[in-house]
Amino acid sequence: IQEQVPWSEMAPAGIALRATVLCLVAWVGLAAGDRVYIHPFHLLVYTKSSCEQLEKSNAETLKEPTFTPIPIQANTAQVDEEALRHQLVLTVEKLEAEDKQRATMVGMLANFLGFRMYKALSDMWNTAGGAGGAGGTGVLSPTTLFGTLASFYLGAMDPTAHRLQALLGVPGEDEDCTSRLDGHKVLSALQAIQGLLVAQGRADGQARLLLSTVVGLFTDPSLRLKQTFIQSLDLFTPIVLPRSVDLSSDPDLAAAEIDRFMQAVTGQKISSVVGVQADSTLLFNTYVHFQGKVKGFFLLAEHQEFWVDNSTSVSVPMLSGTGIFQHWNDTQNNFSVTRVPLGESACLLLVQPHYASDLDKVEALAFQHDFSSWMKNLSPRAIHLTMPQLLLQGSHNLQDLLAQAKLPTLLGTKATLGKISDTNLRVGKVMNSILFELKADDGDQPTESAQQPDGPEVLELTLSSPFLFAVYERDSSAIHFLGRVANPLSMV
Structure with a gap:
């Protein structure tokens, strides 16, 4: 991860990446036995045939159609969480053996990054004197965090894409295309991971687990987004909502409008965007709701x-x-x-x-x-x-976690995100908002x-x-x- 910081500060990231590689090599070794060696990341990188298509698409990046998101005041229907759960179940029913292997690999990578970012979040709680109570109460979703960063990887060009790939745990020192991470495969695997959680919730067919994910992209009216990027996010969640809002004139008003919008869409009272930066042109909010009932x-x-x-x-x-x-x-x-x-x-x-x-x-x-x-x-x-x-509700800004992890400029003003927008893109807060519920079963008290x-x-x-x-x-x-x-x- 080529961040401009001393090696002493980079060491933890390097150790974590090497640990990830070693674990995955061991996993592949167990799976392959005495067969021919297979690169541990072969399920996540581009194939030779897909590299040709990638080269063609990169050449046409500047020609991709763009659009201005509709105003945030436009009416938007509330998310049907049961319909989302059903879609995830259908996804699992279509999984092939290779899809399940890919999900396992992405799950391991998300775990490693999740532990690292949880440590950063825990340090922030402790520094601030605790979040929400003595000692701090909080929750983080490694899979949601991984999906958010993988989404930015889809919109990135080098050198930002190379650095994001390293952060996600896949080495990319080789300049060959076949060593580059395929973001579409990663997001598809994350969708499979979500589906595996809810699809096997209960043998009697009654859903005991609910998991829904909503992505909101809030842009300044001057910013145009690329359609291909937005369409790619459907692999992460079918609910992707780009909306325009004036982020510069009155940042507090913009934050309030975003909160009202997300509350109307999710049906939950959430507050996630505080202190919108007046110079930002894009805010990225991933909202996840989990509800579990303990049988x-x-x-x-x-x-x-x-x-x-x-x-x-x-x-x-x-x-x-x-x-x-x-x-x-x-x-x-x-x-x-x-x-x-x-x-x-x-x-x-x-x-x-x-x-x-x-x-x-x-x-x-x-x-x-x-x-x-x-x-x-x-x-x-x-x-x-x-x-x-x-009943836990938490929101954290990934920009703060990246800074805590010694990567303060990864999504900063110099980030190359030309696959998201051709215009002057300045990423503000990147929020992960979580509503976590754990309840009793619906059965009668014994x-x-x-x-x-x-x-x-x-x-x-x-x-x-x-x-x-x-x-x-x-x-x-x-x-x-x-x-x-x-x-x-x-x-x-």
């Missing part, structure tokens, strides 16, 4: 205490359920891990420090590149689990006698102090959400 769990009749710290508690709604869950208690590092199924392949991972004061320490240990290594220690255990019902299964002694486990969580899908190995809960009542 067999019910909402307790009365609120329970959640201890934010040793002396402060809040009264919160709690979920409770009993089952055989994968569990591991790490006595050496003072935390426990519990895996709760959300579907056939989707899982909720709960990481609870033994001591609330160890949250940051456990977070640094748990959310790192060898995330999956200690998960091998999980074993089945009968558990009666009680945890907060979650009787007291039905809560305790026969067999081994049931472990009583209550998450009544700060904890960490992750939502991941096992078929693709993709982590969809990483988060910390220091105060369940916080709206980040």
Whole structure:
């Protein structure tokens, strides 16, 4: 990643990239056995035949049709989230074996980048004294973040395209076209990853998981966008909404108009754009909504205490359920891990420090590149689990995360984004906005006698102090959400 910073500051990025390559080489080695060596990224880069078409399209870039987005005041229908879920399910039904391999590879790359950016976000929370509560409450979506940056890669030309490719985890030192990342394959794989999460939500056909993604591109009226770029984003989500808004005259008014627009489209009360820069001509907002229902769990009749710290508690709604869950208690590092199924392949991972004061320490240990290594220690255990019902809303500017990761100019004023627009493009904030909901199942509350299964002694486990969580899908190995809960009542 050729950022103009000292090597000492680049080292973490280089180490992360090398770790990604080594993991993928190992993965390919396991898959290939004694067969002829295959480059670990061959599923994501251009083929020789596609390179010819790419060269032709690059030559015609300046001739591509452009358009001015319609005003933000124009009426727009609210998103049908159930229809989006159905589209994702249909996508999964059409996947071939190679598509699933590509999804696994992109899932691994998104995980590596997600861990790195979560660390940057966590550092920002800690520097600011916590987000939304003591110690900070927040959530990040590695797949959404990866998709946003891959979208910019589709609109980029060298040298920005080369640097974005390196950030996404695919080395591109070779000038040959066949070493270049194919952004369309990446976004298609991300769509497959989203589909795998929701398609296997429940064997009885009732959707227990909901995942919807909306992309809003807000441009100054003077900016014209290229149609090919907008059409390419359909691979990431079918809901791509380019809209024009006056970003320069009154930035505060522009921010309010964008918020009203996104609330009308999503049907959710969100606030994501604050402090619009007067000199920007493009804002990019990716909004994702996740709703999960934990099968067999019910909402307790009365609120329970959640201890934010040793002396402060809040009264919160709690979920409770009993089952055989994968569990591991790490006595050496003072935390426990519990895996709760959300579907056939989707899982909720709960990481609870033994001591609330160890949250940051456990977070640094748990959310790192060898995330999956200690998960091998999980074993089945009968558990009666009680945890907060979650309603978390978070928004973060990827420009801030890039700056925290020593890449402050990647999407700055000198970025070459000629495939997005021919005009004077200046990227302002690049927002990822998340609404994360975890609720009880719709079933009736079980009787007291039905809560305790026969067999081994049931472990009583209550998450009544700060904890960490992750939502991941096992078929693709993709982590969809990483988060910390220091105060369940916080709206980040």
